[in-house]
Amino acid sequence: MGKLTLNNVSMTYHTLHNETKTLEDINIKVDDGEFVVLVGPSGCGKSTLLSIIAGLITPTSGEIYLDDKILSYPCNKIGYMFQKDTLFEWRSIYKNITLGLEIRKEMTKENIEFANTLIEKYGLSSFKNYYPSQLSGGMRQRVALIRTLVLNPEILLLDEPFSALDYHTRLLVSDEIYKIIKAEGKTALMVTHDIAEAISLADRIIVLSSRPAKIKKEFNIKLSIEDRTPLTSRNAPEFKDYFNLIWKELDKYDK
Amino acid sequence: MINNTPSKEHLDYISRVKRRNTLITLTRILILIIFIAQWEITARLKIVDPFLVSQPSRIVNTFFKLMQEGHLLRHTYVTCIETIIGFISGTIIGTLIAIILWLSDFINKVLEPYLVVLNALPKIALGPILIFWVGNGQPAIIIIALTISLIVTIISVLTGFNDVDEDMIKLVKTFGANKYQVLRYVVLPHSLPTIISTLKINVGLSWVGVIVGEFLVAKEGLGFLIVFGGQVAQLDMVMLSIIILSIIAYIMYAIVSKIESIYIK
Ligand SMILES: Nc1ncnc2c1ncn2[C@@H]1O[C@H](COP(=O)(O)OP(=O)(O)OP(=O)(O)O)[C@@H](O)[C@H]1O
Ligand SMILES: [Mg+2]
Numbered sequence: 144m145g146k147l148t149l150n151n152v153s154m155t156y157h158t159l160h161n162e163t164k165t166l167e168d169i170n171i172k173v174d175d176g177e178f179v180v181l182v183g184p185s186g187c188g189k190s191t192l193l194s195i196i197a198g199l200i201t202p203t204s205g206e207i208y209l210d211d212k213i214l215s216y217p218c219n220k221i222g223y224m225f226q227k228d229t230l231f232e233w234r235s236i237y238k239n240i241t242l243g244l245e246i247r248k249e250m251t252k253e254n255i256e257f258a259n260t261l262i263e264k265y266g267l268s269s270f271k272n273y274y275p276s277q278l279s280g281g282m283r284q285r286v287a288l289i290r291t292l293v294l295n296p297e298i299l300l301l302d303e304p305f306s307a308l309d310y311h312t313r314l315l316v317s318d319e320i321y322k323i324i325k326a327e328g329k330t331a332l333m334v335t336h337d338i339a340e341a342i343s344l345a346d347r348i349i350v351l352s353s354r355p356a357k358i359k360k361e362f363n364i365k366l367s368i369e370d371r372t373p374l375t376s377r378n379a380p381e382f383k384d385y386f387n388l389i390w391k392e393l394d395k396y397d398k
Numbered sequence: 399m400i401n402n403t404p405s406k407e408h409l410d411y412i413s414r415v416k417r418r419n420t421l422i423t424l425t426r427i428l429i430l431i432i433f434i435a436q437w438e439i440t441a442r443l444k445i446v447d448p449f450l451v452s453q454p455s456r457i458v459n460t461f462f463k464l465m466q467e468g469h470l471l472r473h474t475y476v477t478c479i480e481t482i483i484g485f486i487s488g489t490i491i492g493t494l495i496a497i498i499l500w501l502s503d504f505i506n507k508v509l510e511p512y513l514v515v516l517n518a519l520p521k522i523a524l525g526p527i528l529i530f531w532v533g534n535g536q537p538a539i540i541i542i543a544l545t546i547s548l549i550v551t552i553i554s555v556l557t558g559f560n561d562v563d564e565d566m567i568k569l570v571k572t573f574g575a576n577k578y579q580v581l582r583y584v585v586l587p588h589s590l591p592t593i594i595s596t597l598k599i600n601v602g603l604s605w606v607g608v609i610v611g612e613f614l615v616a617k618e619g620l621g622f623l624i625v626f627g628g629q630v631a632q633l634d635m636v637m638l639s640i641i642i643l644s645i646i647a648y649i650m651y652a653i654v655s656k657i658e659s660i661y662i663k
Pocket of ligand 2: 189191
């Protein structure tokens with residue numbers, strides 16, 4: 144069985160004026176260590192789905208399992224990364240990274256040591272006492288990832304984590320973050336609008352329909368390339384085929 | 399960033415800016431001197447009536463006379479203390495109420511229209527009622543000062559609270575933060591600049607409250623001196639009090655601005 148399992152998850156938002164059916168019977172299974180990418184039209188409910196998995200909102204129906212056990216919240220095995228890096232401007236980089244530990248009251252010696260290891264390993268040592276405004280966009284996103292990893296989550300949810308960066312930085316940062324996630328052996332579920340980015344990162348791509356989101360199609364991404372990284376993936380011969388397939392799938396929105 | 403050897407143009411630029419700034423300062427001082435001088439001269443030549451508009455030399459004399467009698471410092475001290483208590487308590491109590499409203503959306507919604515009405519109401523109008531309630535004395539003055547700044551504080555601090563990026567709150571929630579932790583780690587630090595700038599506004603409001611309060615009830619303070627001076631037709635005393643008032647109000651404002659610039663970079 145999978146690491147993370149969504150079983151018939153549905154979500155309807157209610158307001159006084161109307162109700163918005165956003166997710167309809169979503170069934171997803173993500174294996175341990177797998178990198179799954181969700182793509183779908185704007186406003187179809189991708190962020191909603193991640194928020195449900197993170198426990199920020201309760202689905203109207205359906206269950207979520209982690210390691211085959213029903214997930215109960217608050218759950219400290221799930222980390223969430225947003226489109227904006229949401230670093231706290233009034234805290235130093237180091238204090239940003241240990242924020243989660245502080246809130247969970249887990250500032251133990253081992254955890255602080257672990258935080259320092261990650262800081263060192265991923266090249267942030269010399270920036271520890273800087274403030275977020277002194278860092279570049281790509282660097283900030285790296286800090287945001289380390290901040291999540293410090294809590295040692297088993298699953299990472301990433302909601303368009305690179306979309307605020309310019310194209311060049313975006314390629315570099317996605318490569319970097321992919322490598323970190325793989326090196327730390329995390330399972331990842333990511334949302335993106337960028338098909339090429341999806342293919343370059345994903346083990347599997349799930350295409351969602353427009354609202355209410357249903358699973359439309361899944362693609363297992365198999366690239367005949369050695370030492371796959373997001374940057375090298377783009378050179379794989381299969382890359383453009385996947386691109387066209389997914390493009391067509393997304394293009395069929397309203398039919 | 400800065401070159402070790404600044405270029406000629408840069409040096410020129412710096413000296414031009416400096417010259418301009420010196421000119422501005424000199425002009426300011428000059429205006430003040432001219433104003434005081436013409437006041438003194440026109441009063442001496444009886445072009446204006448010194449009984450009605452006073453006269454710089456008489457103000458200075460009154461200053462030394464009152465200083466000798468030893469009351470002036472006391473009056474100034476009383477007014478300052480009332481003002482400081484007024485704006486600090488206004489800011490603290492206002493922030494606390496804003497926190498309560500932030501914590502309970504229900505209370506917030508219920509009180510919303512009342513806040514709007516109270517905000518629109520000129521608080522000075524409550525003066526006589528407050529005096530009736532808390533008595534004819536210093537507490538009444540402080541409460542008038544506090545009432546003036548309280549509602550504005552609640553409203554602007556609460557606006558600051560609601561201004562926090564939703565994603566930041568979501569983030570700490572995924573860390574397992576409860577509502578108090580959201581407040582402590584996100585909302586309060588994020589709103590600190592708002593709270594401090596509210597403090598700055600409250601300094602001004604508190605002065606208004608204290609002076610009006612002293613007009614109404616006081617036996618001491620600069621506001622009392624102003625009213626008393628008016629009643630005994632001592633315009634020198636009134637003018638002196640007003641001048642002291644503006645200098646001290648400016649100093650207090652400058653101190654709070656300094657605090658602000660330390661916290662808000
Ligand atoms: N709190 C809410 N109350 C009511 N409706 C909501 C709420 N949050 C989201 N929605 C609606 O649900 C739908 C899905 O929103 P969601 O943000 O999950 O989409 P998305 O796929 O992430 O969009 P995007 O591609 O723009 O990021 C949207 O139509 C949105 O208007
Ligand atoms: Mg979204």
